[in-house]
Amino acid sequence: MGKTLFDKIWDSHVVVSQAGFPDAVYINTHFIHEVTSPQAFDGLRKRGIPVFRTAKTRATADHNVPTIDQHLPIKEALSRKQVEMLTTNTSEFGVELYGLGHPYQGIVHVIGPELGITLPGMTIVCGDSHTSTHGAFGAIAFGIGTSEVEQVLATQCILQYRPKRMKIEVNGKLKKGVVSKDIILYIISKISASGATGYFVEYAGEAIRSLSMEARMTICNMSIEMGARGGLIAPDATTFEYIKGREFAPKGADWDKALAYWETLYTDTDANFDVVLTFDAADIEPMITYGTNPGMGIGVTQHIPSLDSLDEKEKPSFKKSLEYMGLEAGSELLGKKVDYVFIGSCTNSRIEDLRMVADFVKGKKKADDVVVWIVPGSKQVEAQAKKEGIDKIFEEAGFNLRQPGCSACLGMNEDKVPAGMYCISTSNRNFEGRQGPNARTFLASPLSAAAAAITGKVTDVRELV
Amino acid sequence: MKDLPRKAINMSKNFQHLVSTAVPIAIENIDTDQIIPARFLKATTRDGFGENLFRDWRFESNNEPKKDFVLNNPIYKGEILVGGKNFGCGSSREHAAWAIGDYGFKVVISSFFADIFKNNALNNFILPIQVTDEFLDKIFSAIEKDPATQLEVDLEKQSLKITASGEEAHFDINPYKKACLINGYDDIDYLLSLRKEIETYEAGREFNF
Numbered sequence: 001m002g003k004t005l006f007d008k009i010w011d012s013h014v015v016v017s018q019a020g021f022p023d024a025v026y027i028n029t030h031f032i033h034e035v036t037s038p039q040a041f042d043g044l045r046k047r048g049i050p051v052f053r054t055a056k057t058r059a060t061a062d063h064n065v066p067t068i069d070q071h072l073p074i075k076e077a078l079s080r081k082q083v084e085m086l087t088t089n090t091s092e093f094g095v096e097l098y099g100l101g102h103p104y105q106g107i108v109h110v111i112g113p114e115l116g117i118t119l120p121g122m123t124i125v126c127g128d129s130h131t132s133t134h135g136a137f138g139a140i141a142f143g144i145g146t147s148e149v150e151q152v153l154a155t156q157c158i159l160q161y162r163p164k165r166m167k168i169e170v171n172g173k174l175k176k177g178v179v180s181k182d183i184i185l186y187i188i189s190k191i192s193a194s195g196a197t198g199y200f201v202e203y204a205g206e207a208i209r210s211l212s213m214e215a216r217m218t219i220c221n222m223s224i225e226m227g228a229r230g231g232l233i234a235p236d237a238t239t240f241e242y243i244k245g246r247e248f249a250p251k252g253a254d255w256d257k258a259l260a261y262w263e264t265l266y267t268d269t270d271a272n273f274d275v276v277l278t279f280d281a282a283d284i285e286p287m288i289t290y291g292t293n294p295g296m297g298i299g300v301t302q303h304i305p306s307l308d309s310l311d312e313k314e315k316p317s318f319k320k321s322l323e324y325m326g327l328e329a330g331s332e333l334l335g336k337k338v339d340y341v342f343i344g345s346c347t348n349s350r351i352e353d354l355r356m357v358a359d360f361v362k363g364k365k366k367a368d369d370v371v372v373w374i375v376p377g378s379k380q381v382e383a384q385a386k387k388e389g390i391d392k393i394f395e396e397a398g399f400n401l402r403q404p405g406c407s408a409c410l411g412m413n414e415d416k417v418p419a420g421m422y423c424i425s426t427s428n429r430n431f432e433g434r435q436g437p438n439a440r441t442f443l444a445s446p447l448s449a450a451a452a453a454i455t456g457k458v459t460d461v462r463e464l465v
Numbered sequence: 466m467k468d469l470p471r472k473a474i475n476m477s478k479n480f481q482h483l484v485s486t487a488v489p490i491a492i493e494n495i496d497t498d499q500i501i502p503a504r505f506l507k508a509t510t511r512d513g514f515g516e517n518l519f520r521d522w523r524f525e526s527n528n529e530p531k532k533d534f535v536l537n538n539p540i541y542k543g544e545i546l547v548g549g550k551n552f553g554c555g556s557s558r559e560h561a562a563w564a565i566g567d568y569g570f571k572v573v574i575s576s577f578f579a580d581i582f583k584n585n586a587l588n589n590f591i592l593p594i595q596v597t598d599e600f601l602d603k604i605f606s607a608i609e610k611d612p613a614t615q616l617e618v619d620l621e622k623q624s625l626k627i628t629a630s631g632e633e634a635h636f637d638i639n640p641y642k643k644a645c646l647i648n649g650y651d652d653i654d655y656l657l658s659l660r661k662e663i664e665t666y667e668a669g670r671e672f673n674f
Contacts, residue, residue, distance in 0.1 A: 015666040016659055020640045024659055026666055028674050038509035078507035085509050119674055129557040129581060145559035145585035155656040157663055161639065193494050194551035197580055227554060229580055258672065293494045317493040317549065410503040431498040431555060433521045
């Protein structure tokens with residue numbers, strides 16, 4: 001019996017496996033940030049122990065950071081304290097920090113890949129659920145809580161039960177105007193926000209294979225939004241080409257050796273999955289969410305489900321959700337006015353996302369009453385965008401290119417959508433209050449968000465490309 | 466087989482048996498952003514999160530309590546929280562478990578839990594009990610009829626009982642986590658006891674990444 005890619009990587013990282021106990025799994029890279037690490041460092045202090053493997057731990061400040069005037073001290077006192085504490089903790093425990101002002105600073109799931117820290121075959125954890133992003137490289141990557149951050153800091157291992165395996169195949173070719181964000185929003189809308197809970201997902205099929213690395217990251221990033229522990233994609237020539245030459249990627253003889261290993265990282269043809277789901281890329285249209293969990297998504301031309309189409313049990317949550325959103329069951333979203341456009345987050349803030357938006361908006365102007373925030377995923381993305389003149393295109397369109405951070409994805413800094421306002425957002429969550437108290441979020445692709453920025457309303461981007 | 470380490474950091478938190486009334490929130494997909502909104506994640510200790518548990522469901526923007534929310538209704542109290550399917554989805558923030566624990570809940574019952582939340586709860590000595598949709602309905606309707614409905618949790622027997630009706634459900638928990646809860650062990654104690662095995666593993670790895 002062959003093995004799945006997931007099992008190949010997991011098995012090679014099990015340090016101790018005892019009946020009745022979860023496996024002690026070795027972690028190759030541990031990313032930390034300011035929000036979920038302070039209590040973990042405190043735990044180490046209380047136990048009087050060091051960080052076990054400092055070289056395998058990397059830190060950055062992203063969740064709390066302002067996206068303008070980053071050279072000035074952070075205004076908000078609690079945010080400033082948390083970011084300062086990361087500096088103190090990493091310096092006391094000897095962990096490398098890409099803090100504010102550092103050329104590598106950025107959203108933790110953007111900088112790992114772009115620096116060549118994220119590699120195929122690795123195990124990667126971070127106190128952040130979107131750690132699944134790194135799975136795009138053929139790595140086992142998943143989010144953990146702060147107690148687990150402490151475990152990994154203390155021992156470079158984590159205790160985990162082996163999840164079940166799910167394969168999601170997307171066959172065929174994407175239609176014009178449909179991008180990787182639409183694929184993952186479509187899958188989640190089909191299987192719900194809990195459809196993959198308890199599973200680790202491998203994405204496969206022609207439509208996935210033909211995606212760039214950055215587009216694959218968008219897919220893996222949102223695995224958690226259907227409850228999956230993580231999602232991964234077998235590495236291939238696209239993966240290797242992306243990694244080669246990056247700052248921390250193996251070089252010379254090390255590269256050849258690593259490559260030979262990475263080429264063995266695929267699911268054997270006779271391996272078994274617990275569940276296999278198959279979708280056709282041709283069925284996917286630009287997607288948008290109407291509700292308050294990422295499973296509440298529809299094609300942009302479709303109508304919000306009517307109450308009659310729902311189970312009795314689903315109705316209270318559904319009604320609560322639509323009431324929050326100020327929307328009617330059975331109505332359509334197309335043409336609905338939007339107030340804010342947010343292009344950013346670990347889902348869609350990489351250079352390709354910005355290029356996609358720039359290509360689309362070049363020569364166009366944003367609608368007058370729409371506020372457009374574009375937040376690059378990292379200092380490197382920001383620098384590259386400026387090098388390519390993308391910042392000028394945005395400026396001419398009336399968009400605001402800000403500085404890197406998590407920003408309005410979760411509104412921990414000042415970038416909050418005001419109460420009652422509608423924001424079309426390339427981020428990953430449309431939960432109540434996610435982008436600010438009583439803010440209303442429509443999740444969509446960077447292309448659909450850019451289209452809404454130009455027209456000022458929910459738009460079928462296919463009519464404009 | 467290695468024994469669990471005897472040292473127990475959180476011995477005072479051990480858990481075996483609980484009889485309590487419960488607070489019902491019959492909403493599905495309660496995400497951790499609702500349990501504790503992101504703007505309250507700026508604290509650097511584990512304490513005090515209970516104050517902001519379900520902040521935006523519990524309080525108006527002017528900080529007035531919302532009268533129709535269950536936590537503001539004195540009829541409902543207890544150390545057990547009952548939530549709809551897919552409880553704790555979304556962000557991995559352990560602050561959600563800290564908020565639930567700090568508010569005074571020791572048990573959360575649902576018909577389905579998100580994975581990360583479940584781990585976070587267990588790591589904080591909060592017991593997530595997964596029951597069938599049918600049994601969850603029974604609990605919700607029992608509480609709806611009588612908010613003083615008592616539930617009995619027996620971790621050793623892995624059973625949950627609605628006291629008045631005597632209806633009982635068995636729940637699953639992995640044996641390791643059960644032992645941790647009953648004895649007040651935590652994962653780090655166990656992992657630290659594996660130091661030698663970890664170093665041996667590292668020495669045998671072909672790649673240094």
